[in-house]
Amino acid sequence: MRKKHPRESVSTTTKVVLPNDTNTLGKLFGGSLLAWIDEIAAVAAHRHSGRVSVTASINNVSFTMPVDLGAIVTLSAKVSRAFNSSMEVIIDVFVEDRKTQQQIASNQAILTFVAVDQNGNAIDVPEIVPETEEEQKRYDAALRRRQLSLLLAGRIKANEATELKALFEE
Incomplete structure (x- = not known):
C-alpha cells in the first residue's frame, strides 16, 4: 500500500509460546494471543499515523486453530484503511511448522485504533492508497x-x- 507519507504501516513480530502463555491443555491462551495482537496492531497504527494510537475496538477475532506450547508464532499487522483519525488494522497470525518451517495461517483479528495528540485528543491520520x-x-x-x-x-x-x-x- 502506498501512503501519503514515507512511514511504513506494517509491523511483524515473532513469539515462542511459553508455559506462562498456555492453559492446562498446553494450548495458547486466547487472552495471551489477544495481548500480542493488540500490541503489534498498536505498532502498525503508530507507524502509519506517526502518533500514539489507542485501541478503539476489537472488531473481530477468529481462533481457527489451537496453538501448542513451544510453537513459533508470527503476527503480521497492517493498516488496511485510514479514516479521519481512526485506522483499521488487520492482524494475520501464523504458526511455523516445526519440520518444514512453513507458515500456517492460524488466526486473524481486526482492530480499530485512533491516533491521539499529546493531550489525548483524536488527530487526523494520512490516507492509504x-x-x-x-x-x-x-x-x-x-x-x-x-x-x-x-x-x-x-x-x-x-x-x-x-x-x-x-x-x-x-
Whole structure:
C-alpha cells in the first residue's frame, strides 16, 4: 500500500509460546494471543499515523486453530484503511511448522485504533492508497465494516450505509 507519507504501516513480530502463555491443555491462551495482537496492531497504527494510537475496538477475532506450547508464532499487522483519525488494522497470525518451517495461517483479528495528540485528543491520520488486489479487497471491506459499526451504533442511518446497501443490490 502506498501512503501519503514515507512511514511504513506494517509491523511483524515473532513469539515462542511459553508455559506462562498456555492453559492446562498446553494450548495458547486466547487472552495471551489477544495481548500480542493488540500490541503489534498498536505498532502498525503508530507507524502509519506517526502518533500514539489507542485501541478503539476489537472488531473481530477468529481462533481457527489451537496453538501448542513451544510453537513459533508470527503476527503480521497492517493498516488496511485510514479514516479521519481512526485506522483499521488487520492482524494475520501464523504458526511455523516445526519440520518444514512453513507458515500456517492460524488466526486473524481486526482492530480499530485512533491516533491521539499529546493531550489525548483524536488527530487526523494520512490516507492509504491500496496497491495490490488483496490490499484493495481489505480496503473496500474496511469501509463496509465501518458503515456497519456506525449503523449499529446509531451514528448513521441505513440509507447512508451505501457500501452495505450495494452488497444487497448486486
